[in-house]
Amino acid sequence: MSYQALYRVWRPQKFNDLIGQGIITKTLKNALITNQISHAYLFAGPRGTGKTSAAKIFAKAINCPNQQDGEPCNDCFICKSITEGNLNDVIEIDAASNNGVEEIRNIRDKAKYAPTESKYKVYIIDEVHMLSTGAFNALLKTLEEPPEHVIFILATTEPQKIPATIISxxxxxxxxxxxxxxxxxxxxxxxxEKHLSYDDKALKLIAKSAEGGMRDALSILDQALSFGMDKVTYENALEVTGSVDKKLINQYLNQVVADDVKSALLSVRELVENGKDANRFIEDILDYCQNILLYKQVPEMLKSIELDILDNNFEDTAKSINSDMLYKMIIELNNVQNQMRFSSHPDIYLEVLTVKLASIGQTKHLSSDNSQSDESINDLLSKIKHLQQEIDRLKANKSKQVSTSKVISEDNQVTEKSNKINTKPAKFKVNLNDVYSVLDNATRKDLNNLNDAWTELLQSLDVTQRAVMHVAKPVAASPEGSVIAFEYAFLCQRANSDSSLLDALENGLDRIVGYVPKMIFVPKDEWPKIRSNYIKQNKSNQSEMIKDNQPAETQSTLVDKAAKMFGKDILNIKED
Incomplete structure (x- = not known):
């Protein structure tokens, strides 16, 4: 059998195997024990923290016939099939590559059918934030009225991108x-368990480099094992992670603090020549400076979260650098880090950074030498500056009293001129061919159906979209299309050019009324004229047909057609 990565071989198979998520595992286990199971869950958090693993364990536990204390047995047919990914009733979907409306509609249609081998059908949708707006709208209906035998587990690293209607x-x-x-x-x-030798210091470095992700840690450990022929050493861990030895970072900081630019530049040159990543070097320095600041404030907290950093060298360096200098150094490190992202010569930025950090150390030494002698001078200068500000303020108040009336008068003139500027927007152009094609097959029944669904349709939109459509209402409808009239022409134009709004409207109609009529937007003040011209055009066509001795519609036929489109209650028939 081919080699499998550590994170796959050692993936948690029970809730008790999940590391660092005690509250979540306890809640899920209690829900299974008391049979208080929801129809949908959202697992959100950074990568490699156990979201997908928890989803699979939950799918096993809820379907396992031998479940004990909320844990799956992992020995029955159901558990083994889910572990191997062979059970048809547990479906894993990657939303990054299946993010369209059709894929979600397919899920919605298949979810209606009962599970074939297990008690519940479980859909695990990974990276769900990648779904399109239309796909979310299609999923919403299923989450509102889910079948009793279906459970959805949504996993994401970016929950802020998921609509509030889904999260609720x-x-x-x-x-x-x-x-x-x-x-x-x-x-x-x-x-x-694998009977492999390792260096404690190396594992501590890998644990820090993983940044809270178990999968990342096991992937780095896998690389270190391959690099060291099944032996994890500190040197191998440094090579694999690209990190810099804490001793070298400590040495570099002491050099720049002592304004020893030459030695600091030689240290940087050595790091670059050894293939160390410049961005990673700056990250390590930032982390080291942050730890010094934390050590100065709450040393007990640092001891609890750090694994191997608190040695004598670290403590000596922390005493030699004051907090103000650290703040300035961190600002410079951040600035250079941002600039390096767009450069193909990071070593130049490291050398410039070294000179800047050394200049901060030099300034700090100078200021500390002269701090006592300068203290009284600075205090006196501060008082003089305060008195000068008071004098300037009194002068400014006196001049304001003289010029207030003049300023108000000038402001009024400017306002009157600005109000006279013509801000009339470009006129919205209606596509009459599309409107007339709807009117050719329009019925009052279709219009009533659309009006009945209109309020619910608006509620399905987000706040911005609802504000645009709030001033619109259907005025004509056919099985294939609809005409929507807007109170204001500029909102009509805005809605017509908003593809996400059109997508949301179509998906909402599909969910509510079961079909998607094409929407044509018109300004409300133009609608009576459009409707009148359409009727006149039909009447003109009738006259032309009579001249050509062709069968034509009678007046009663035209009246019936108008009644069918708009309803008898709004018709006003006049004889020629």
Whole structure:
């Protein structure tokens, strides 16, 4: 059998195997024990924190016939099939590549059918934030009225991109970044089970580099094992992660603080020549500076979250740098980091950074030497500056009293002129051919159906879209199309050019009335004229047909047609 990555082999198979998510696992287990199961869940959190694993464990536990204390047995046919990905009733979908309306409609249609082998049909939709607006609208109907045998588990790394209408219909669980100490314990357990040798310092470095993701940690560990021939050493971990040894970072900081630019530049040159990543180097320095600041404020907290940083060198460096200097250094590090993203020569930026950091250290030394002698001078200068500001303020108040009336008069003149500017927008052009094609087959019944669904349709839109469509209403409808009249022409034009709004309207109609009539927008003040011209055109066509001795519609036929389109209640028939 081919080699499998560590994160696949050691993927959690029970809730108790999930690391760092105790509250979530306890809640899900209790829901299974008490049979208080929701129809939809949202698992949100950073990558590699156990969202998909938790979804699969939940799918197994809810269908396992031998479930005990909310945990699956992992021995029955159902559990083994889900673990191997062979059970037809547990469907995993990647929303990044299946994000269209048709894919979600397909899910909606298939969800109606009962499961074939298990008690519940479970849909696990990964990276659900990648769905289009139309796809979310299609999913919404199923979440509103789900079949009893279906459970949806949505997983995402970006919950802020999911519509509020979806979030309000699911139970949300926020997965947290896993602590470095928990990641370290898990890696030690795996390596001990595999009987592989390792360096404690190397595992601590990998745990820190993973940034709270268990999958990332196991992937880095896999690389380190391959690089070191099944042995994890500190040097190998440094090579694989691209990190810089803490001793070198400490040495570099001491050099720039002491204004030893030459030595600091030689240290940078050595790092670059050894193939270290410049961006990673700056990240490591930032992390080191942050730890110094934290150590100065709450040393006990740093000891609890850091694994190997608190040695004598770190403590000596922390004492030699004051907080004000650290703030300035962090600002420079951030600035250079942003500039390096667009450069193909990062080593130049590192050298410039080194000179700037050293200049901060030099300024700090100078200021500390002269701080006592300058203190009284600075205090006196501050008082003089305050008195000068008071004098300027009094002068300004006196001049304002003289010129207030003049300023008000000038402002009024400017306002009157600005009000006279012609801001009339470009006139919206109606496509009469599309309107007339709707009117050719329009019926009062179709218009009534659309009006009945209009309020619900507006409620399905977001706040911005609802504000645009709030001043619009259907005025004619056929099985294939509809005419929507807007109170204001500029909103009519805006709606006509908003593709996301049109998509939301069509998906909403499909969900509510079961079909999607094409929408043609017209300004309300133009609608009576359009309707009148259409009737006159039909009458003119009738006259032409009579001249050519062709069968034509009688007056009663035209009246019936108008009544069919608009309803008898609005007709006013006049004899010629």
């Amino acid at each position: 219909r699911v139970q949300r669980f926020d997965f947290k970044r896993i602590k470095a100490s928990d990641i370290l314990n898990r890696m030690e357990y795996i390596l001990n």
